[in-house]
Amino acid sequence: MPRRLTTLLSASVLAGALALSGCGEETPSAGSAALSAVTVNGTDGKAAPTVKVASPLKVTKTESKVVTEGDGAAVLKDDLVSIQAMIVNGRDGKVAHSTWESGPVGLDLGDAALFPSFKTQLPGKKVGSRVVITSTPKDAFGDQGNTQLAIAKDDPVVFVIEIVSASKVLAQAEGTAVAPKKDLPTVTMNDGKPATITVPKDVKAPTKTVVQPLIEGKGAEVKAGQTVRVAYTGALYRNGEVFDSSASRPEQPYFEFPLGQGQVIKGWDAGLAGQKVGSRVLLVIPPADGYGSAGSGAKIKGTDTLVFVVDLLAAY
Incomplete structure (x- = not known):
C-alpha cells in the first residue's frame, strides 16, 4: 500500500x-x-x-x-x-x-x-x-x-x-463518467470489496505514469499540502493481482495522507494533484514512480508496474 x-x-x-x-x-x-x-x-x-x-x-x-x-x-x-x-x-x-x-x-x-x-x-x-x-x-x-x-x-x-x-465526506466517487483511452486496464467496482482490475493482454506496461480519470468529480481541485481522503485498490500490472485495498479494512475503509509531502509514492503525489474531489482516477505507475528497484514486501517486485483505482472522497 x-x-x-x-x-x-x-x-x-x-x-x-x-x-x-x-x-x-x-x-x-x-x-x-x-x-x-x-x-x-x-x-x-x-x-x-x-x-x-x-x-x-x-x-x-x-x-x-x-x-x-x-x-x-x-x-x-x-x-x-x-x-x-x-x-x-x-x-x-x-x-x-x-x-x-x-x-x-x-x-x-x-x-x-x-x-x-x-x-x-x-x-x-x-x-x-x-x-x-x-x-x-x-x-x-x-x-x-x-x-x-x-x-x-x-x-x-x-x-x-x-x-x-x-x-462533506463522500462514500464513493460522484460525478461525470469519462471514457478512458485505449489499451488501459479496466476497472469493475465491487461494493464493499476490492475493485477488480483487468490488465489488457499483450499490451506492454507504460514507461511513464498514466493518469486517467474514470469519473470527474464536481468538487474542488486537490492541492499539495491538503490532507486527502481516498478509497483505493492496487494491483500488479503483470497479472492483475490485487496487493492492497482500503476495502479490505472495513473498520476504516479509507486512507488519508498529506498530498505532495512525500508520504506516499511519487505516482500518487503527482497523479492526484489537480484532480477534483469526487473523482475516480486510474493510475498506472512504473517502478520509478512507485517503489523503485527495491519493490515492497513479498508481492511487489522491483520491476513491477502498479495499477491503482483511487476515489477522491474529500480534501481539507
Whole structure:
C-alpha cells in the first residue's frame, strides 16, 4: 500500500497538530462566566493573537461563543474541517500549544476519538467563524491530562479556533463518467470489496505514469499540502493481482495522507494533484514512480508496474 500517514486528531495526538489564526480584540460577553473570562487580542492575520484568561478558570460544562461569525456554510456533525487554533490552560492562563506557523490542520468531526469539546461545539458554526471554547478537562484531554503540554487531569482548557473550511465526506466517487483511452486496464467496482482490475493482454506496461480519470468529480481541485481522503485498490500490472485495498479494512475503509509531502509514492503525489474531489482516477505507475528497484514486501517486485483505482472522497 502507499506509505501510510494517519492524520486523524484525537486526544493522544492533538498536541502536535493544531495551528492558530489572529483576530481583533473581542471578548465573549454573553453566556457563562467562563466564556466571559476569555479575551482575544490581535488584528494581524499572519500573527498569533494574545489570549487572556481570568484564571483560575472554573468550567462546569463545555460551552462555546462565536466572537466573529463567518459567512460560509454551517458545519455538519460529520464534516471534515480545516481549523486554526490555540490551546490555553484555564488553570494559569498560559498558552499550552500553538502551531500557528505550520498552518491550518484538519479535524474529522465524525471520528469517535476526537475531543468531545470539538465534536459538540463546532457543528452548527459557520465556516469563517472565530470561536472560543471553554472545555471541561474531561471533554479535552480526558482523565489523563497531557503532561507534554503541562495540562493536568483537572485543568480546564480554552480553545480559540477559526474555522477555515468544511467539506462533506463522500462514500464513493460522484460525478461525470469519462471514457478512458485505449489499451488501459479496466476497472469493475465491487461494493464493499476490492475493485477488480483487468490488465489488457499483450499490451506492454507504460514507461511513464498514466493518469486517467474514470469519473470527474464536481468538487474542488486537490492541492499539495491538503490532507486527502481516498478509497483505493492496487494491483500488479503483470497479472492483475490485487496487493492492497482500503476495502479490505472495513473498520476504516479509507486512507488519508498529506498530498505532495512525500508520504506516499511519487505516482500518487503527482497523479492526484489537480484532480477534483469526487473523482475516480486510474493510475498506472512504473517502478520509478512507485517503489523503485527495491519493490515492497513479498508481492511487489522491483520491476513491477502498479495499477491503482483511487476515489477522491474529500480534501481539507
